[in-house]
Amino acid sequence: MKERKKRLAMLIDLRKCIGCNACSLACKSENDVPLSVWRSWVKRVEKGSYPHSREFFLPILCNNCDNPICVTVCPVNAGIKRPDGIVTIDPHRCIGCRYCMASCPYGVRYINPERKIAEKCYWCHHRVDAGLDPACVDACPTEAMMFGDLNDPGSAIAKAVAENAVQVIKPESGTEPYVFYIDLDIDAVEASQSEEK
Amino acid sequence: MDTxxxxNIFHQEAFGFNIAMYxxxxxxxxGSFILSTLAYGFGMNxxxxxxxVGVILATLLLVIAPFFLLIHIGMPLRAWHLFVYLNWSSPITWGSFLLILYPINCIIYGYFMFKEKMKPTRIFGLIGIPxxxxxxxxxxxxxxxxxxxALWNTALMPILFLASAIVSGIALMILVVILKDRFFSKEKRIDRDLIMNLGKxxxxMIVFDLFLVGSDLLVLLISHSDAQAAAYLILGGKFSVMFLIIENLLGKIIPFILLAVPKFRTLPTVIAASILVVVGIFFMRYVVVVAGEFIPLL
Known part of the structure; x- marks a missing residue:
């Protein structure tokens, strides 16, 4: 039987997320992310008014898309999509033109203020290659985050994605994102700070 | 629902002033180049x-423009990567070659023009148009x-940019030709017919540009929610003064009235209209670039 291609994916169960920001912090220290920029963060949205209200937590990180627009538009081929689906940036190739930042529908790329090149979450591929989970998944105290090979039918993530109603952020962007969410709320995704009307 | x-985190600005200026x-x-080929490429004497004037302006402006890119990019010393590691799906890769070929062609075209060799001038002028x-x-x-x-992602964007390029090119040319005739020519006399002709x-061209801006806006207002938000941002939000008043009223509608109504069309009003247009188009670039990335994505 032909072996199926590996496709790494992440599943975040928002029913379990308590908004503790352990993932953001683990990411910062694991990847040495400078002050003022984030590779992953937790957006916090309050919906409704007391007593009928709820606070929603939305951990956001790079979706490592299957059709990444950042790789399409990079003028120097610094964006690389690995065979297992992780999208990385060649730090020696990037010229810091910011086109990837401008085109990413998820706003997950930033310019490292010290190195002056584009950086983003790449699911800690240095850890993944060593057989570990990404730092955020490891740090999550409620085990809300799950990481693995979606194309392996026996993996926990493949089973969980099959058995639950899952959603991705902005499926309409056509980038085929691979961070799946359980219990994702559209208002929490779309709520924006600068709504001046 | 009330949310x-x-x-949330703040995002860095991706493009901004430098890119708008570029x-x-x-x-x-x-715009200047296309005007210069009207006589030397198409024989409109x-x-x-x-x-x-056109070829000198076209060359000078295009030599200055890429410096704004070098200021913008984080690693200017790596700019040579653009010519070695090519990605043809990226417009910036197309641009890095155009930014070399176009000024070279401008210089050759200008050289033959100043040498008064009409045939090669015509050839390089026609090559230069595409x-x-x-x-x-x-x-x-x-x-x-x-x-x-949403504000950027429209097929109208290239043609919208070209229309405003020609509008701003004509206006700049009017100003430069007047300056040249008034102060640097032998007769110190302004060629009124030419100026009035360019004014018309x-x-x-302003009408064409307004039509494109209007159709872009109408479709944004009907389209998906992000597009509507972008339209409201430039119509009633933070960029409304720049977009409605400076870019369109002062930069297009008033100059159009000054230029199109024969009673108003005198030398001073043509100059005033051209200045308004040159300033207005800068605000058009700024609004498109900066308002486009103003609304946070998540």
């Missing part, structure tokens, strides 16, 4: 005085490929 964001200068350059269209059209594709941003041309 309130309690915590788009503005390439637009002026492409009434525009002959524009030939030399290059000039491409060197500014590709900047429209840069924005159009930024598919996360400018008026009708």
């Amino acid at each position: 309130q964001v309690l915590y 788009f503005y200068l390439t637009g002026l350059s492409a 009434q525009y002959k005085p524009l030939g030399r 290059l000039a269209i491409a060197v500014h059209g590709y900047t429209g594709f840069i924005l159009a490929f930024g598919k996360a941003r 041309l400018l008026a009708w």
